[in-house]
Amino acid sequence: MEKIKTIVDRERLGSDYIESRQNFGKVLNEVNQLKPPVWKSAWFYGPVGMSVLAVVVSITAFDPPSSLAMKNSEDNPDYKELIAHVKSESKTTSKTAITYDNTSTLKELQEEVSDPSSPIKNKPVNTISNETVAKPNVTEEHTEEVKEDEKFIYKGNFPHINGVFNGDITLNQLLNGDGITSNPNLTIKEFSISYFDGNDIVSSNVQGNKIPFEIGSKIKAFNIGEMIYITNIKAQHLNGALVSMSSLNYVVQK
Amino acid sequence: MTVNPVYHQTSDKLQQELDWITSAKQDPECFGPLYKKYHEQIFRYIYQRMDDQELAFDVTSQVFIKAMNNLHKYEYRGVPFSSWLYRIAKSELYQAFRDRKARKTVNVESMHLFEMIEDFEEDDSSENKKRLLKCLTLLKANDLQLIELRYFERRSYREIGDILEITENNAKVKAFRALERLKKLFMK
Numbered sequence: 001m002e003k004i005k006t007i008v009d010r011e012r013l014g015s016d017y018i019e020s021r022q023n024f025g026k027v028l029n030e031v032n033q034l035k036p037p038v039w040k041s042a043w044f045y046g047p048v049g050m051s052v053l054a055v056v057v058s059i060t061a062f063d064p065p066s067s068l069a070m071k072n073s074e075d076n077p078d079y080k081e082l083i084a085h086v087k088s089e090s091k092t093t094s095k096t097a098i099t100y101d102n103t104s105t106l107k108e109l110q111e112e113v114s115d116p117s118s119p120i121k122n123k124p125v126n127t128i129s130n131e132t133v134a135k136p137n138v139t140e141e142h143t144e145e146v147k148e149d150e151k152f153i154y155k156g157n158f159p160h161i162n163g164v165f166n167g168d169i170t171l172n173q174l175l176n177g178d179g180i181t182s183n184p185n186l187t188i189k190e191f192s193i194s195y196f197d198g199n200d201i202v203s204s205n206v207q208g209n210k211i212p213f214e215i216g217s218k219i220k221a222f223n224i225g226e227m228i229y230i231t232n233i234k235a236q237h238l239n240g241a242l243v244s245m246s247s248l249n250y251v252v253q254k
Numbered sequence: 255m256t257v258n259p260v261y262h263q264t265s266d267k268l269q270q271e272l273d274w275i276t277s278a279k280q281d282p283e284c285f286g287p288l289y290k291k292y293h294e295q296i297f298r299y300i301y302q303r304m305d306d307q308e309l310a311f312d313v314t315s316q317v318f319i320k321a322m323n324n325l326h327k328y329e330y331r332g333v334p335f336s337s338w339l340y341r342i343a344k345s346e347l348y349q350a351f352r353d354r355k356a357r358k359t360v361n362v363e364s365m366h367l368f369e370m371i372e373d374f375e376e377d378d379s380s381e382n383k384k385r386l387l388k389c390l391t392l393l394k395a396n397d398l399q400l401i402e403l404r405y406f407e408r409r410s411y412r413e414i415g416d417i418l419e420i421t422e423n424n425a426k427v428k429a430f431r432a433l434e435r436l437k438k439l440f441m442k
Contacts, residue, residue, distance in 0.1 A: 004398075005305055005359040008367070008383075013301070021311055024286050030315075031282055031322045033435045058409040 095183065148187045159233050159245045169250040171220055179210035186235040186243060194229040196222045205232075263334050271335050278325055283406035285322050292336050293318070296343050304345055304356040313350050317343045336415030344417070347419065360390050360398065366406050372435050389439040404429040 098162035158165065159182040162173040180188045194201055197218045204215060211219070219228060230248040237243055263271070271291075277284035296317055301310035320342050321328075328338055350356040367383050376382050390398060403414045415425040 005357050006387045006391060007305060007359055007361045008387070010361050013298075015294055018297055021297075022290065023315070024289045027289065027315055027318045028282060028285075030319050034319070035325060103293050111431075162320070174291050 021075065044252075159188065159235075159248060161248065161250075164250070166249060167251060168253050170253050171224075174250065174252060175211055175216040178250070179208070180230070180233060181209065182235060182245060185238045186245075188233060188235045189231070189242075190229055190234045192232040194231070195219050196226055198222045219252055224254055225251065227251050268332070268334065270368060272330055275325065275330070276327060277333060278322070282325075285318075285325070288335060289318055292339055294374075295336055296339055299340060299343055299407075300347055300427075302361050302402065304350070305359045306356055309350065309356050313346050313356075317346050320346065333416045337413070340417040341419065360387075360402065362387070362390070362406055370405060373433075374440055376440075386440055387434075389436055392439055393432070393436060396428075397435055400425075400429045400432040401436060405433070413440055 099163065146193070159180050161169065161180055162177040164173055180191060182188065190205060190207050191209075192203055192205050193211060193215060194203045195215065195218060196202075206212060206215070228250050233245040233247065235243045235245055274284060274287050278288065291296070297310060297314045297395065300313050300317070301307060304310055304313075317339060321339055324342075328335075349355075351358055364383070365416045367386055368378050371378050371382050371386060390401070393401065399418075400414070403409045403417065404411075409417075411425045411429070414420075414429065415422040418425060418428075420428070
């Protein structure tokens with residue numbers, strides 16, 4: 001049991017003294033400090049939250065590159081329909097998919113070319129970068145077997161070729177220049193291109209950001225006035241994150 | 255026995271108090287007049303039950319902070335605002351005891367002891383005073399509280415009822431029984 005202290009005839013404190021110890025300012029200050037911050041209050045998430053959302057939506061709606069990206073993004077029903085059409089055609093014709101390997105360096109390729117016994121002596125060379133060239137590594141595979149890599153994340157970034165985002169593109173713009181580029185922080189790592197090779201529509205996977213010479217020559221020969229589809233564009237961010245980008249559709253012009 | 259008249263207020267004063275409360279619900283700075291009016295009463299209530307004066311001032315401040323933070327929950331029931339403050343004060347006081355910040359204390363005046371001994375029809379000797387003090391510490395917390403409120407602080411049964419959240423009649427009965435139990439302990 002707790003012991004209770006007893007005090008008899010303790011000196012009574014005067015009312016003036018007690019009044020002098022009043023400090024309403026301090027109490028008020030503590031009350032204000034105990035109040036939750038404005039951004040935690042319910043009203044903040046009501047009207048203010050809705051206003052912020054409306055502003056964000058407005059900015060997105062009136063931002064030309066963003067709206068263009070939406071036009072071509074995989075969320076666009078028209079675009080989905082187009083891709084489905086291309087895929088269905090690919091399935092029925094069992095086309096050839098060509099994989100270009102960018103890993104060999106120019107030096108390695110020159111060694112191979114200088115070797116008279118090399119079967120690739122007269123192979124075309126890609127100009128993807130200063131140091132790397134495409135070594136055509138032709139493999140037979142069905143396009144439906146090409147699956148999306150799950151580690152790629154769609155971020156809605158918008159790629160382009162020499163500033164052309166969509167529609168008509170000249171051969172010069174398509175085949176010469178910097179290839180597929182986007183945000184400076186992103187490096188295009190691979191893409192798929194669907195085109196007519198003289199016999200059928202083929203879909204090729206390309207490592208790098210440029211259309212290889214071999215494909216370029218086929219486009220030049222058979223696709224003037226036709227549409228080509230560049231899909232599954234994968235890029236790597238400076239921080240190492242892999243990004244899946246929206247597709248490109250072009251009508252090739254001379 | 256004379257009763258402390260501070261608690262009882264006219265309907266005009268109650269209405270004025272209600273106006274202050276309504277304003278303070280909108281703007282905490284309007285709580286100022288209520289703080290000024292009740293600070294002393296609440297401090298005395300707390301200091302009566304502990305021996306540390308500075309801590310009593312701190313607990314008093316804490317009572318008003320709690321009151322201001324919970325003012326939106328206050329509902330007027332026709333009794334002075336102080337009854338609500340006393341309930342908060344009681345809670346904060348017990349919290350201070352639980353946190354071992356303060357020690358439970360019974361403050362009595364010799365006059366109160368004398369009156370009580372006289373009621374018990376005993377001699378007003380120093381020995382009896384000591385015995386009565388000892389008996390007070392042996393009482394249950396609820397009984398001691400009623401004795402303090404009624405016989406040492408001279409509060410009306412209505413005020414005791416408001417503070418303890420019981421009816422006026424119940425307060426009267428409970429206070430009487432508490433006194434009977436004290437008398438029984440004293441006569442042993």
